[in-house]
Amino acid sequence: MTDQPTPMMAQYLAIREANPGALLFYRMGDFYEMFFDDAVAAAAALDIALTKRGTHGGEPIPMCGVPVHAAESYLLTLIRKGFRVAIAEQMEDPAEAKKRGSKSVVARDVVRLVTPGTLTEESLLEARRHNFLAAFATVRDDCALAWVDISTGALRVAPCPQVRLGPELARHAPRELLALDGSRLNDIAAEAGAALTELSAASFDSTAAVRRLCELYGVETLDGFGQFTRAELSAMGAIADYLMLTQRGRMPRLSPPVRESGAGVMQIDAATRRNLELTQALSGGREGSLLAAIDRTVTAPGARLLERRISAPSRDLSLIHRRQAAVAALVEDARLTADLRDALAQVPDMDRALSRLALERGGPRDLAAVRNGLTAAVRIAAMIGGDDPLLAEAAGDLVGHDALIDLLDEALVAEPPLLARDGGFVAPGYEAELDDTRALRDEGRGVIARMQGDYIAETGVQSLKIKHNNVLGYFIETTTTHAERMLAPPLNERFIHRQTTANQIRFTTVDLSELETRILNARDRALELERAIFVRLVRAVLAESPRIGQAARALAEIDVAAAFADLATGEGWTRPLVDDSRAFVIEGGRHPVVERALKRKGEPFVANDCALTEGQTPAIWLLTGPNMAGKSTFLRQNALMAVLAQAGAFVPARRAHIGLVSQLFSRVGAADDLARGRSTFMVEMVETAAILNQADAGALVILDEIGRGTATWDGLSIAWAVLEHLHGANRCRALFATHYHEMTQLAAKLEGVENATVAVREWNGEVIFLHEVLKGAADRSYGVQVARLAGLPSEVVERAREILDALEAGARDGAARPAALIDDLPLFRSAPPAPPPAHKPESAAEKRLQAVQPDSLSPREALDLIYELVALARG
Template sequence: MTDSATPMMAQFLEIKAGVPDALLFYRMGDFYEMFFDDAVAAAEALDIALTKRGKHLGEDIAMCGVPVHSAEGYLLTLIRKGFRVAIAEQMEDPAEAKKRGSKSVVKREVVRLVTPGTLTEEALLDARRHNYLAAWGEVRGEGALAWADMSTGSVSVMPCPRPALGPELARLTPKEVLIAEADPGFDALEEETGAVVTELGRGAFDSGSGLQRLCSLYEVASLDAFGAFERAEIAALAALVQYLEITQRGRLPLLRPPQREDRQSAMRIDAATRRSLELVRAQDGGREGALLGAVDRTVTAAGARLLEARLSGPSRRLEVIRARQAAVAHLTEAPQLGEALRGHLRGAADLDRALSRLALERGGPRDLAAIRGTLEAATQIAATLDGAALPDLLAEAAGNLTGLEELHDLLDQALVAEPPLLARDGGYIAPGHDADLDEARRLRDEGRGVIAGMQAEYIETSGIQALKIKHNNVLGYFVEVTATHAEKMLAPPLNAVFRHRQTTANQLRFTTQELSELETRILNAGGLALDLERRLFDSLRGAVLAAAGPLGVLARALAEVDLASSFADLARGEDWCRPDLDDSRAFSVDRGRHPVVERALKRAGQSFIGNDCSLSTEPLWLLTGPNMAGKSTFLRQNALIAVLAQAGSYVPAKKAHIGLVSQIFSRVGASDDLARGRSTFMVEMVETAAILNQADDRALVILDEIGRGTATWDGLSIAWAVLEHLHGVNRCRGIFATHYHELTQLAGQLSGVATATVAVREFKGDVVFLHEVRRGTADRSYGVQVARLAGLPEAVVTRARVVLEALESGAREGGRPQALIDELPLFAAAAPPPAKRQTSRIEEELAEVSPDALSPREALDLVYRLKALGAD
């Protein structure tokens, strides 16, 4: 295919053959160019012009390009649209290529493969969210999941059987998932998780060679120091590392030792429940409207990422939760300390991501400055916490914030206050740090002054006041005197210093060894200064990376302090309480509130009505009440309170006692899955089946309107059986909302079921929602009234009332539904709108009356007038 190609196009095609599944960004000067099908796809995705460059095999070569200086924005667009991009850089100066011949092509190589899970650039990442790359491997029937955030260096792994993969990926929300090629059963993984699925050869998941690869990476003889890993875990970790080697072309990021997680250590929440509760993402995919958006008061990016991780996987370990609660309680009760910490934290940068960029040689002077600033903030935080009687978590964090003073002093002395973005620009090393650099800068910036100083020295040495140092393009710098001083300059001892170079009609020109050397140094001073700064940058970068371990510990300590102080700020500002957690099956919340809904109501100037929920003695509540009364809000708020409590936060309630929740299941709201051929009812049944098959006696289950998607009696029978199964088999805690009032009869038959209702009041045919949950049952659903509020035509609402009354009265008298329907007169298809009611004379008279302005005598006269009008 390359026979008729130009040398440059032949090189492009050769490089492209090595990355067939990626768009190739081919560096040409100040642009990344794309050709052939890559250009067509990129031009459409980026909405840029598609041009052409020459011909190949008789056809025009499609071409498009993006500027190098703004390539990151285009990369982000392509990655979000599912593309992978290979970056081919020029590996030599074009002048070097010309030395091999006028038609020689500049050497180019792919230096990096950009994929959704391997981003490190600040502009391509959400600072407040992790960017995980995950890998799932299986060895002899045992599965494991490993995941890493290349931008921070964190690496984790856990045993994960295939059925648990979906829920775990829903928790982590990775951007890319690696699986072994030709592994069946993953066809829908990309659709279900939203992550890009990448297949690797099975050799990448080999645990034998993978162990060697991991030991080599961490420079250890065995992984035992990091934990006892199963073969499947080693296979998943090895695949991660190999993929990073492939995409980074051997330049591995700074990867921390793998942390082994236990699936039983975190509350289990499946994907459907996460969507329903909107824990970290609202229905539209954003933060606003999600629990995360409502409670996030962190001031650092690392703290925000830690908060998301805690809400995504609340702990099930009582000692861990209580330690986190103690830290929050300490700062809640000491608001001045909390505010001081938050003030210092605002000076902390994203240490983990700065370290990662430096390790990959993609960092710059500002990353060094960010580390310097963060070390300074850490010192201030440690000093603020010093001397206080701290809970264990804060005491441990404070101890991890010190010990890097020498590195801070080095960076502080070496860097200017506001360094430039790029190392190649220079100007980031502070004056006085390096004598050679200072001299190079002096020559570069003060060349005239240096020459003037040398001229003064030569005048003093020679005693010739007319001596000048001049410059031209032929001789460079030279010493010039008039012809009258020729004899003196050519005689000893001056001729030993000044070497004669040229004689003109009226002048003699000389040079000296010192002047020649100075000339060379002045001419090279600019380049030398940049070279010296680059060497100093590399030295500082090496010093930082040598302290990567302690810096990582410090970064985690800052995130813990940030999260604890943000939870404390939230608790004080929103009047939340510290929940009492234990290992029982208790669940009691006094005046609980929905944090997201309450926040929205506050913005609108309204208040949220809190409600009690007690599942301790009767673990299942059967909740009735009309639509729009607040049933769904009540269901979700109790689940969110459990999540917040086990994440270590205070909760939106007056008081709360919660026995550890092992799992949360939510089936609230109607949705379909048309892409997979599932109706709303089928989706409901699939999710309900998952709950009934998995919920244990420590689970919390919230269900809304089970069975409403099918015929009335079918739906009622399904709801009835589901409630019995939750009570007798799962034996979990839960709230079951329904419009099937027949189910309330179960409360008298099942000892663990209680009834509750959302109170409403009917006023002049309209329904008023009180948003209060009370014990008892609703006498009806108020569906017709809600339909009227929704804006149904008055004729339809009136007809619905007639039909409802007939059906209800017939049912009370034992009539058959079909007979009742047959007896109802047909509703006119095109019923005219009701005539506009005429206002009476009495109403007109009353409209003009101001009761507060009437005297007793005037009021009596008004009564007589109205009575007379009524008689008319």
């Protein structure tokens, strides 16, 4: 016989069926419980105990649970492991349910669907990074990408052909991507690190999207926000529909949509971002990236703005110049920069506080964040003069909030609690009724203390205590021994017995019950009044949210400018000249990440120049030199120079003149892509093909060791043809590093191609890397020397040297092919191991050194020892 589910389990199953694809957090008192397969999956993911409760279908029901007060930490773990979680709360007091009958079930419903792209809680978010939810839509041949961070309210949309989807996702790094069911975007989403959520066609309907967006913004038409294509409306409408679904009607505060154009920013594809480690190191973390090396922002919104600047450097010359001028003004006024950074460090994250308040997930501390942020904004505005246009404009956005600041100052205590339900956040004197109610509540505590003293005097029981719990309320407690006199006449008429425990007996009196009623009413009334005040304050803040958001953006702008100025001053960076020419001239350029790492070790970084030919012809440097000499570093540092310059920052160089870079391409280093069945060489060729097919005349391309993954002559042929294509078809600026020395001949044949090499020196058979880039070509690659430095056995190194000498001699003699040279070598013959060094007697100086204890020598004794050793060596 099949078990009939209990009413509670029937409710659980109904809610579970209505929310497929998500773990269900089912509220039961102080715990969120999970059952069936949800429990099995959650217990494994969270490493918590899996238990059983009742049966269903004749089988025990798996169950696990997490405490409500600690739910956020468990949610974070589940979200990071790819789960979506539906939160089912109790929608009524259990006492109300009991009024309908003893077997009635407390009403429950899902109040929120937690997904990777819809997080708002401070503990679930990275303060210094955006948490984007993106949507990709296609309407006929038109495609668009929209993205939103509901924790800050920023909504953007842009045209996006499907071929550009991967690069755009790499730029924004969304946590979640919405797409039409069956769109087959799994690989693209996975490569971008985004969870893919597929929605029905109804969610992407462009006509319904207009209605949704108008309702969201409370307008009759979207014309006031600009003109949007059907695909753009579809993408934004899908986001609005998904937010309605996940937030269960509590829509976040979203800024008006902004339409972006790809022409406004430098185009950087996913492979280039990965190779250059712009915001994330190849190891996977932030440390080691360009962003980590340059981030000196002191606010979370400033850090998020900096990441956007580095991810999408501008191509708007006037905007770049405005940003540079602001940095220059702060560089020239070190005192102002220091004062601004000190003041900015006290600014809370107002954007995310506003978002939580709009979603009814905020608390008194979010109100305090707005108060403190606006108060700090006034101080910062007063520091900034009107000399720099960008800073002056930002300062203007920081003022005009006096009425709201005064309201919040008057209403809130200095350090409010986290939750409104706890009370205690409204300042004394703000509301007379609340002050009176609090006085009664607090006076009641004193009355209780006085009443306890009276009862002690009346009974003679010194250990008598008046206590309180949630079950009995206030009660009188004494030990069993002392309770005997209270149970006997005449005290038994006054002290009414309530409960007996193992060692204590509890009583009450009529007076105590009446006092309890008055105190409890005062406590509840005080909390009720505070909750009402909280609602009024939230409404007042949200009414000003557009202007508060504007102030938050202005603070972030000032923070980034001050951070760039502090970086330039501290590291000796210079303001680059950025114009619409084809110039790319760097004097004394340095790699910011490598220099930072070397500085920690106390080692200097060798600066280098780069001067690509100006004019209408292509400008290409063909760079040769050995491995480990610094070719890849040189390539990368010049690419990063363009990123920094167009992000509005100063650059690590003595001088820099950079013509606007429209596209940045990098193919430096490669690895297998086993998931797609691609070898290292295939990955290299795919990335190179993308460059040759897309790079325009305004692009900057850096290529390293093209063709190294195949046979020598194949590789040389490919590398040669690639360089010719860059020169003749793409006609762009490029740095092309290679070990194929035969290619250096191209400098004499192709206008605009120049040879450069990384200098090395040989000394006593050792190769010394100078890390200095010079005009000219390398005569060889020093691969055998590098192999020896890497620790290859000496016999392998000697054999390699022998083979190399034979190949080079044969090549000079005009041999037709390498095979002919190899045929003349004894095959598979290892060089004999080096004989042990012949024993020779120790010299007098060596014997003297054997007896020395260096740690015990004073400076004077060390000097005397040197003279002694010299004398011994000279006999």
